Amino acid sequence: MTQGQPLGVQDALWLEMDKPGNLMVVDSLFWTAEPIDWDRYREATKERLWDRFPVFRSVAVRREDGGWWWEEQPDADFEDRYERVVLAAPGGDAELQELIASQRTVPLDRSEPLWQAVLVDGFHGGSAVLFRAHHAIADGIRMVQLTLSVFDTSPDGAASRRPTPRRPERVVPTSPAGSPPARSRASLTSQALSQATNVAGVSLQLARSTVTNPVGAAHSALAMSESLVGSVESRARAALGTRGRPGLPSFLAGVPGDVDTVRKLVLGTRNDNTRWTGKVGEHKAIAWSPSIPLDEVKATAHANDATVNDVLVACVAESLRAYLEEHRSVCHSVTWDVPVNLKPFDPTLPLVLGNSFALVQLELPTNIDDPVRTLEVVRRRMDRIKRGHEAVVDFGVQAVISRMSKRLYRASIDLLANRAIGVLTNVPGPQVPLYVAGQKVEGMMGWAPLTADQVMSFTIYSYDGKVFVGIAADAGLVPDHEQIVDGFADAFRRLKLLTAARAG
Known part of the structure; x- marks a missing residue:
């Protein structure tokens, strides 16, 4: 790396995708x-990251041929990569979430190595570390490995073996059994008026998406019309989880594997x-919910013959449904970008x-x-993706886009990215307690970067027998964002109760 190291195709692509409202960090x-003990923590970080990986001492430089290279900076200062912060009183979740949200739109200095750590004192009487690194440095799996490499397996400082991420198991969301409470005629009238107002605003976005995402526009129009008509037939289809018509979106949604991949790329999602839906701003919001016991998730998954991953993802769908219902919004389907690793895991x-x-x-x-x-719908769609070659095809599309002119590939990336509301990640972390500078790590969380006008980064992270759920959202477009992570825990409780009721 003394002569420089060229960035890979994907690395260079992420480097070019920063925008004020969504940074690739x-x-x-x-x-x-x-x-x-911050001195002890910095010593471990210097030894295990700074000294070992040249990219942490390098800057990204564009050479005359237009290619991007990592060039090591001999005078780079390790201590400059750290910022020490005392959390505002009372030093709880809300204060730390506000601090993280304020950092989501702070770009990393391109004249310096593209990472930074914020050392936080006073979080619930302890400490926290916010580690920010540009996506051009590494993908999510390797970022997790890098983070874990700073940890130890015991308080005395025995180095962590960097646990190998395991395949996620199945988990199920819970939904309260029984029928919803009856609503008064006045509340129904109020809801109808609110829905009509919401539909009017959404229709403005619909006109634009007709060109960029035809399937999504058609699906939205169908959802809006069904909501306004409010027919018994429509309610029956919603209960069954199917469109119930031989229309284009319904038909294409049933096409398995590779044909479905082509449909997503060519026609949209x-x-x-x-x-x-809308243009993202520079005001962000962060939230996470109390952890869920992983054993309960496994048990519920087993009872439903589901994988932990399928169940956790189904909980995401349920939490979004509850949020939209609370905000009286019309929506039958949302799309997420989900990262899939393409190389064998390398523990070294x-x-x-x-x-x-x-x-x-x-x-x-x-x-x-x-x-x-x-859960049944989620499992079916996940299986369809697994059976096809969508990941490989999408990687090839990214490679083609990266070789376009800057203006053209920016437009192409925005087109594809805006067919999803954001990025959904499920990270199976180590299931044993880890330590940093002698102190036990109580919890971990992370948020993937977003691009174009994506509004949410949703993370599921399991560690030491617990499942943590967090969201990073656009504050203007996703008000009351904390309801979504709270809804995740509610969804799991509902599913657990319903599973037990059906088993009994």
């Missing part, structure tokens, strides 16, 4: 119950225009890190008030 967080971490993943598009139903039915 991965934000990782961990916290401890007791204060961290079922990503309905709704409450959060190569010196040249980089990116080797694709983004597949997962369409989630948001119109089924039954978590078991939601």
